[in-house]
Each structure stands twice: as structure tokens, then as C-alpha cells.
Amino acid sequence: MNIQEYISSGIVESYVLGLASEEERRELERMCAGHPEVLRARIDFELAMEKQAMANAATPDPGVKDKIMNEISGGGKVVSMKASPVRRINGWKYAAAACIALLAGSIYLNISLSGKNKKLKGDFDNTVAKLNDIRKDVDMLRGRPEVKMASMKGTPESPQSYTTVYWDTASHDVYLLVNNLPKPADSLQYQLWALADGQPVDLGFISDDYFVRQDKLLIKAKNAQKAQAFAITLEKKGRPDAKTPAGKMYVLGNL
């Protein structure tokens, strides 16, 4: 590969944007050291990115700077307790100063600990909430008698696809477990249907977010009053008549 090809291979951009692998990084650094054209290309792209970022700056809240400046100027350090000689008889003012320093340090610590406490409490609450969600999911999966299950097998359209619906016949809640579904193109989304007396009933869409994060076990759909079977179709986003299936069917399963 000649230098020009190397420069226009996308490696320079990868490097600057932090997307290059360790090996690619080392290679580019070596190339920059040996070939001024490569260095030039890197700097040009860096400047272009900088300009781009500057042109799209967003103003942070005014308090942020104060917090940062305070932190870096040692606001984060507790006032030194190695105060001056208190043992001198005439040392009351030192003692007083030390007390004030102690007080200030203690107030600072209180504030900072209370902040930390709040954060820990928040983290803890989040964890508990998450755990409860998972517990609910597990309860659903554990097979209570009123929960019916439908294994939805892939249609010829997508034989690998496989999902499972859990339908609580008492509460009418419907939960979907995606065992395997290909990620849809951005203009498309999956829609879940109940089939009741031969009629499709819309149970909602699977959000794109699900495919990106994949941090959910069960997806809660809309309630179904009645169902003999469930199906998922792949639909165009924003179609006007969302209550009628129009796209291809991916999975289908009877109760």
C-alpha cells in the first residue's frame, strides 16, 4: 500500500475518533513519525473535527465551572489539621483558628458525605428496582397455572426466528421473550399481534432500543383479552393503519 492509499483508507479518521485498535494506533503513530503527509492528514482531520465540535457546542450549566474550579483548587481537600503551636499560653487565637478549620472541614465532609450517601442510596434503589423487575419476570416464567405460553416459531420468511409469549389469562398481561429475532432495519419495527377468533389484535411494537441494549428479559406488551395464537410481523414505521398487519410475518405460535 502506498502512502496515499494508506492516508485515504479511513485509518486516520479511525485514529482521531478513538475507534482504531491498539495495533492500528501504533501503526499510525509510526507512519506519522516517518511520513509528513500522514501527519498532515491527521492534523487536518483533527482540525476539521475540532471545528465541527466548536460549531456544535452546547452551553453547559453555569454552575459546572465553579464546581470544577473548586475541586481542582483543592476545595476537595480537607483543611490541614497540622495547626500552629497551641501549647503556647497566648495560643488561644490559634486554638480558635484550628477550631474554625476543624468546623469548616467537618461541614465540608458532611456535605460531601451526604452527597455520596444520596448517590449510594440512588444506586441501591435502582438495584432493588431492577431486582424486583427480574423477580417479576422469573415469576412469570416459572409457570403459574393461569399463565399460558405460546412458542412462536419462525415462518419461512425467517426460519431462525423464535420468540415466546407468556399470557396471563387472569390479568390479561402479555409478555414477550425474544429468543431470536434479527435486528430490523431502522425504518422497520416488529409488531406483536394476538389472533383472536381469526382477527389480528395489535399488542404494540418492539422498540429499537431493545435491540441496541438487550438488557431486558421480558418485554411487556399491551393486554390481550382473548387470544388463540400470537404472531409478529415486520412493519414500516409510522404507517397510518397500525391496527392492521401489513408486513411479512416472522413468527407464529398457537397457545
Add this chain to the structure above:
Amino acid sequence: MNLKTTYSEQELVALLQQRDQQAFSYLYDNYSGALFGIVHAIVTDREAASDVLQNVFINIWKKIESYDASKGRLFTWMLNIARNAAIDEIRSKGYRDAQKNQPLGENTEIAGSAYGPAVSDVGLKKLLGKLKEEWRVLIDLSYFQGFTHEEIAKMLSLPLGTVKTRIRSALIHLRTMIQ
């Protein structure tokens, strides 16, 4: 009192490495907006994005010693610190829980709630919109969401080589758009 109001990049780095707070204040005034722009494009929650920005600057202050000008410009270095911190944030449990598990309902267009409408139409994200679909997704996943090429290949069921080539092509195109 130093009344100087502009610094060359070299001067700025030298002063920062000597722990000059005035230079740091200047750095903040000049670059916080651009860095906040990128952080907020990744972390949509404004309050969380502000916290990330705060940590980014504190990290810049702490790590300035390790900045190596031969490897890139100061801004590039800071931008990467900002992007990494933002990605760490959206991957943290606390942040994900805060915006989790909306039940499917009438408002099911929560698609892509990782970045709300407020920021999806500005900046690099706006540029992204001009890329063709297969590129846009790849840049979004790799740059804005921090997935490795391997993870993306698995996610999209594409061969790793294809993911790499497409990301490169997308970046080359992106370059022609911003230069």
C-alpha cells in the same frame, strides 16, 4: 495577575502541566461548550451530561501530565476523554435503570431513546443523518455507543471484516462532509 487572554496550544499545555489554574479556566471557557456538545449527544439526560462534563474536566486536569502532543492535538485528546466518559456513563447501571423498561403502549415510538430528539438533530448526529443507512448505523453503534467492531458484527450478524470495511468507508465519507 495574568491578563493574557489567548494562548497557543503549546503554551496552554505547558501552563496546564504546571498546574496553572488560570490556564485551566481559559481551557474550560474555550472548550467546555464543544465537549459538552459531544457528551450531550451521547448522554441525553442533561443533568447526567453535566456531571460527566465535570468529571471530564477534572480528569483533564489530573491527566494532563500524560498528554503527548506527538499523538494528537490537545482537543482530540480531550474529545476522546469526553467521549469515553460519556459512553461509560450510558453503560453504567444507574443511567440505564433511570431510562429503562417503558412498557409497550400507545406511545411506542420510544425508538432510539438513548438519544432524544433534542440532540439527535444537531452536530455530528445531524451529519450522520446524511450518511446512508448501513453506514449511519455503524457509526452510531461504534462512535456514539462505543461498541467494539466484534460486538457490532455479532449484533448485526455481519462478518467482522465487513463491519471494519464499512466503518472505514463511512469515516472516509464523513471526512469529505466535514472538510
